[in-house]
Amino acid sequence: MAIPIAKAMGLKVIVSGNPQACEQTIEIGADQYIDYTTENYWELLNNIDYVIDTLGPDEFDHELSILKQGGRLLSLRTGPNKRFAADHGFPGWKQKLFAVAGAKYDNKAKKKGVQYRFIFVRSDGAQLEKLKKIIEDNEIVPVVDPTEFRIEDINKALNLVAQGHTKGKVVIKF
Numbered sequence: 001m002a003i004p005i006a007k008a009m010g011l012k013v014i015v016s017g018n019p020q021a022c023e024q025t026i027e028i029g030a031d032q033y034i035d036y037t038t039e040n041y042w043e044l045l046n047n048i049d050y051v052i053d054t055l056g057p058d059e060f061d062h063e064l065s066i067l068k069q070g071g072r073l074l075s076l077r078t079g080p081n082k083r084f085a086a087d088h089g090f091p092g093w094k095q096k097l098f099a100v101a102g103a104k105y106d107n108k109a110k111k112k113g114v115q116y117r118f119i120f121v122r123s124d125g126a127q128l129e130k131l132k133k134i135i136e137d138n139e140i141v142p143v144v145d146p147t148e149f150r151i152e153d154i155n156k157a158l159n160l161v162a163q164g165h166t167k168g169k170v171v172i173k174f
Contacts (some may be wrong), residue, residue: 001135001140001142002052003015003025003028003029003030004028004029004134004135004138004140005131005134005135005140006029007029007138008134008137008138008140009134011049011050012031012032013029013030013031013032014030014031014032014033014034014041014045014048015030015032015033015034016033016034016035016036016041017033017034017035017036018035018036018037018165019035019037019038020165020167021167022035024143024167024168028143040062041062041066042062042063042065042066045066046065046066046068047066047068048066048067048068048071049067049068049071049072050071050072050073050074051063051066051067051071051072051073051074052074052075052076053073053074053075053076053077053078054076054077055077056075056077056078057077057078057079057105060073060075060078060105060108061108064108064109064112064114067112067114069112069113069114070113070114070115071114071115072114072115072116072117073109073114073115073116073117074117074118074119075105075116075117075118075119076118076119078105078118079101079102079105079118080098080101080102080118081098081099081101081102081103081105081106081116081117081118082095082096082098082099082102082106083102083106083116083117083118084098084102084117084118084119085097085098085099087117102116102118105118142168142169143167143168143169144168144169144170144171145160145166145167145168145169145170145171146167146168147160147170148171148173149170149171149172149173150172150173150174151172151173151174153172154172157170157172
């Protein structure tokens, strides 16, 4: 979903993924696709404005390396920091704890001149309204993995998701 939303916002979208997902990713709007089994994105890209981290702390340094000064790294997996705590209105003592927990990432980002943010997906009426408009205006339809799972197959479905080999969202029929 991030690809067509980013395109609707006027961004050039570059995606790194496995070879099986290339065609489908280009079809939904990616401008460039990097096959991580044969290429390293950090050797091909530089001066990037935004990176969405879905991989976690092991990729943090590579992601930072491709960002230009003033760029932004938005992480869904690496780790919360003081900014995350402040954005959520946590009390001062919690903000200090998150500051300590995220100091490693904040310091690396600051050294590079990049803004690091960690987010949890949350319900926000105004944001959801904007996304709804983008989705409707661009007729965005989520990609669904063709494998059919029933409730008794839930462990198989979870394993597929955990291995990262889905071809879209996984649906479990009840």
